[in-house]
Amino acid sequence: MRRARARTCGVEAVGPYVLLRVSRAGLEPGDPGQFFMLSPPGRVLPRPMSLCLALPGELGFLLDPIGPGTRALAELEPGDELDVLGPLGNGFRLDVERPLLVGGGIGIAPLPYLAERLGGAPALLGFRSAAHAEAAALLPGAEVVLEPEYVTERLRPGFDVLACGPEPMLHAVARLTPDAQLAWEAPMACGYGACYGCAVEIGGSLRRLCVDGPVLPAADVAAPPAREAAA
Amino acid sequence: MILNASGCLDALTAASVARSLDAFVTKTVTPLPRAGNPPTRIAETDAGMLNSIGLANPGIDRFCVDVLPRLRELGVPIWVSVGGFAASDYAELCARLDGEAGVAALELNVSCPNVSSPVDATEEIVRAARAATGKPLYTKLSPSAPDVAAAAEAAAQAGTDGLSVVNTLRGLALDERTLRPIVATGAGGYSGPALRPVALAAAFACYRATGLPIVGMGGVETGRHALDLIAAGASAVALGTVLFRDPSAPGRIRAELAAEAASRGFAAPPDARGAAHEGKGASLPLLTKTPAKSQ
Numbered sequence: 167m168r169r170a171r172a173r174t175c176g177v178e179a180v181g182p183y184v185l186l187r188v189s190r191a192g193l194e195p196g197d198p199g200q201f202f203m204l205s206p207p208g209r210v211l212p213r214p215m216s217l218c219l220a221l222p223g224e225l226g227f228l229l230d231p232i233g234p235g236t237r238a239l240a241e242l243e244p245g246d247e248l249d250v251l252g253p254l255g256n257g258f259r260l261d262v263e264r265p266l267l268v269g270g271g272i273g274i275a276p277l278p279y280l281a282e283r284l285g286g287a288p289a290l291l292g293f294r295s296a297a298h299a300e301a302a303a304l305l306p307g308a309e310v311v312l313e314p315e316y317v318t319e320r321l322r323p324g325f326d327v328l329a330c331g332p333e334p335m336l337h338a339v340a341r342l343t344p345d346a347q348l349a350w351e352a353p354m355a356c357g358y359g360a361c362y363g364c365a366v367e368i369g370g371s372l373r374r375l376c377v378d379g380p381v382l383p384a385a386d387v388a389a390p391p392a393r394e395a396a397a
Numbered sequence: 398m399i400l401n402a403s404g405c406l407d408a409l410t411a412a413s414v415a416r417s418l419d420a421f422v423t424k425t426v427t428p429l430p431r432a433g434n435p436p437t438r439i440a441e442t443d444a445g446m447l448n449s450i451g452l453a454n455p456g457i458d459r460f461c462v463d464v465l466p467r468l469r470e471l472g473v474p475i476w477v478s479v480g481g482f483a484a485s486d487y488a489e490l491c492a493r494l495d496g497e498a499g500v501a502a503l504e505l506n507v508s509c510p511n512v513s514s515p516v517d518a519t520e521e522i523v524r525a526a527r528a529a530t531g532k533p534l535y536t537k538l539s540p541s542a543p544d545v546a547a548a549a550e551a552a553a554q555a556g557t558d559g560l561s562v563v564n565t566l567r568g569l570a571l572d573e574r575t576l577r578p579i580v581a582t583g584a585g586g587y588s589g590p591a592l593r594p595v596a597l598a599a600a601f602a603c604y605r606a607t608g609l610p611i612v613g614m615g616g617v618e619t620g621r622h623a624l625d626l627i628a629a630g631a632s633a634v635a636l637g638t639v640l641f642r643d644p645s646a647p648g649r650i651r652a653e654l655a656a657e658a659a660s661r662g663f664a665a666p667p668d669a670r671g672a673a674h675e676g677k678g679a680s681l682p683l684l685t686k687t688p689a690k691s692q
Contacts, residue, residue, distance in 0.1 A: 167411070169645060205642055210589050211441045212642050233573070235441065251644070355439050355446060356641035359410030362424070362450045363439035372432050372453065377410050 167358055168193055169251040174242045175224050181300030183272060184229045184240040187221065188250060195220035196253025198260070198280035199330075199349050199381040202227070203357040205249040206238035212251065213239065214354045216276035216330070216380070218304065225250070228301065230272040254357045255380050258347050260284060262326035267305070268317050268339060268346075270331025271298060276349055278304045280328060288325075292317040292335070318342055340384035349381045399623070399647050399654075402588075402614045402637035403478035403504060403537070404450065409467055414640070417647040421473045422635065423464075425480040425506045428489055430456035440570040440579035445589030445616070446638055447568050449582040452480055452512055457493050465497060474501035476535070480509060484517040484525040491529035503532050505557070508539035508564040510586045520551040527556035535612060537561035538599065540592070545599045546606035559610035561635070562599040566592060589638040592616040597629050604630020604671060618646075620653020624661075627654075628672040 170191035178185045186204075193202070195217055203212035204227065213235045219226030231240035242248065258280055267277045267289040274291055281287050289308035292315070293299040302310045311317055318338045321327070327346035329339045336348045352375045355361035365372040366379075369386050373379075398419040407424070408415035415421045433453025440447045455464065460477075468475050477500050479490040487505055494500050505526055507519050515522060523536055536552040538545055540563040549560055565586030570579045578584070596615025603611055613631025616638070617623050623634040634654075639646045658666040 167413070167644065169643070203642075209441065210444070210446055210638065210642070234443075249643070353437055353439050355441075355448070355638075356644075358644060359407045360405060360414075360644075361439065361448065361641050362404070362407075362433065362453055363448060365433060365436055365438060365450075365453070372436075 167251065167254065169249060171247050172225070172250045174244050174246040174248065176244060177240065177242055180228065180304065181297045182230070183298070183301050184231055185218065185304075186227045186229055186239055186242065187219075187224045188227075188248065190223055190225055191250065193225065193250060194253060195225060195279070197257030198283050199257030199276050200253035200255050201357065201380060202250050202252030202254065203354075204239055206235045207242070207246070207248065209235050209238055211235070211355050212249070212357065214254075214351075214357050214376070216349065217253065217279050218275045219278050220282065228272065228275040228304070251357060255376055256378070258328050258349070258381050262328070264325050266290060266322075266325035266327050267308075268321070268327055268329035268331070269305075270317060270335040273329075273331030273335070273349070273351075274301055274305065276330055281305060290317050290320055292331070337387075340387055344384050346384040347381055348384050348387065350375055350379050350387075352380075398633035399651050400476065400612060400633055400635040401640060401647075402635040403506065404448075405637040405640050408471055408473070409464070411644060412471055414644045414647065415471055415473055417645075418473060419633070420476050420501060421468065421471065422476040422504060423460075423468070423478050424454055425452050425478040425509065426454050426457055426460045426490065427452055427480050428457055428486050430454065430459065435581045437579055437581050438585075440585065442568070442570050442587070442589075442591075444591035445568070445587055446641075447570055447580050447585030447587055448565070449580045449585035451582070452509060457490055461493065461497065465499070469499040475499050476502045476504055478504040478506050478537070479526075480506040480512075482512075482515055484515070484522045486515075487522045488525040488529040491526045491532075491534075495530040495532060500532060502535055502558075503530060504535045504537055504561055506537050506564070508537055508541075510539070510541075510565055510567045510584070518551075519548055520555045523552045523555035523557050533558040535559040535561045535610075537564055538603070539564050540566055540595045540599055540615070546602040549603040549607050549609070553607045553609055557609070559612065559632075560603050560607065561612040561614065562603055563592070563596045563615050566595065588616070590616045590618065593622060597625055600626050600631045601629040601673060605674065617650065620650050620655070620657045623650055623654045624657045624666065624669060627666055627669050630671055630674070632667070632670060
């Protein structure tokens with residue numbers, strides 16, 4: 167667990183999302199699916215972000231600026247400094263034979279780095295609008311669906327699925343492909359097991375996503391509550 | 398002396414952070430295992446954060462068998478925080494831990510804002526715990542008490558060796574789109590920078606009222622904040638919310654504290670203890686005293 171003061175190298179719009187590039191500052195990129203805690207200026211808590219791109223000398227993060235922390239990160243300017251802690255948690259296993267990357271919305275964030283580390287892999291991405299789908303440019307060649315169509319309608323058998331996206335999507339992927347690896351998300355204060363804030367129900371008990379995840383085998387995750395299944 | 402605030406560090410997943418402390422304070426242990434509260438459990442606010450973890454812990458049996466032996470291997474003095482719902486719970490926990498090696502002190506969490514309050518008064522809990530153990534007892538007080546000095550005096554009379562001030566305040570945050578509470582239990586414990594002046598006032602009042610050793614905590618982010626608490630009366634300082642953003646905070650704040658104390662002519666930080674009470678203002682009335690037990 168390393169913490170460093172990184173320098174903002176670039177902030178670029180990708181549709182409604184933002185790609186934040188910061189200097190590596192001696193930090194390792196880690197495994198795809200692992201995450202970093204980024205400290206937005208003026209906020210009390212850092213924000214967990216999975217690595218999107220491992221660029222030469224830089225780390226790239228895809229953000230959806232929807233709250234005060236992500237907005238503060240999106241408003242950084244080149245040269246601004248921020249504290250970065252990581253890499254943290256458990257990433258994707260890369261020992262797969264026929265990978266298929268499945269992403270939904272901002273959940274595509276870890277997939278470009280995952281594709282790079284796998285030496286290329288087909289990808290199936292779902293977005294809520296054409297504007298959001300501009301982010302598919304980060305994964306050239308990806309198959310893209312827009313709501314009301316869902317990625318799960320295009321899932322084909324015979325692949326090792328590695329997925330990240332909203333909870334209902336992950337639960338649906340888990341039902342269709344029980345051997346999938348799923349990257350989950352939860353609010354976190356610390357990212358290293360200290361706060362117990364990111365507890366999720368896994369296998370019938372509450373476990374900390376930051377140290378037990380965020381990538382988990384689909385089989386470990388309990389069935390969704392009824393209200394989500396109905397949604 | 399720099400500690401962590403209970404529930405703000407897991408020494409088994411962050412051993413290097415725990416080793417950078419002068420003592421490690423465990424998450425509160427209860428008689429029976431508790432899964433804790435459902436997610437969402439945390440929310441950031443403009444000047445702090447809310448948590449509603451709900452005393453998630455493995456229970457005293459598994460704590461003693463599985464957790465404590467691994468904590469001992471860290472080589473850091475261990476303070477065990479204990480909590481319950483009646484004075485008898487605290488007595489049971491203290492008796493259980495009384496003979497455990499490596500446990501340097503016990504902290505009585507009588508003030509968690511995220512579970513039902515103990516049915517018994519602080520004084521009764523401290524008395525029951527005192528009868529059950531010879532280990533040093535620290536009583537953790539709530540900043541929500543109408544008169545924290547009176548609560549401190551009651552704990553002192555019941556035999557506490559020291560005080561931990563303060564626990565979190567109860568707070569609420571609403572989702573900006575739905576206007577529903579972010580934290581699943583509605584309200585949560587409010588900590589971070591906003592708590593700092595509240596903690597300072599409580600440490601000041603408890604020192605004046607009892608002179609007991611005090612672990613001061615609440616919003617400490619820098620050595621200057623720690624020095625303020627010591628000047629108000631704290632004999633040790635605990636770090637909470639700052640650890641979430643900065644796991645290196647114990648070493649950094651220790652160094653900053655030494656420099657801050659030295660720059661004011663103190664040979665060491667403990668020499669600044671109570672400095673806020675000396676000279677001008679020392680005789681100012683602090684609080685309207687209310688009886689320690691109002692019923």
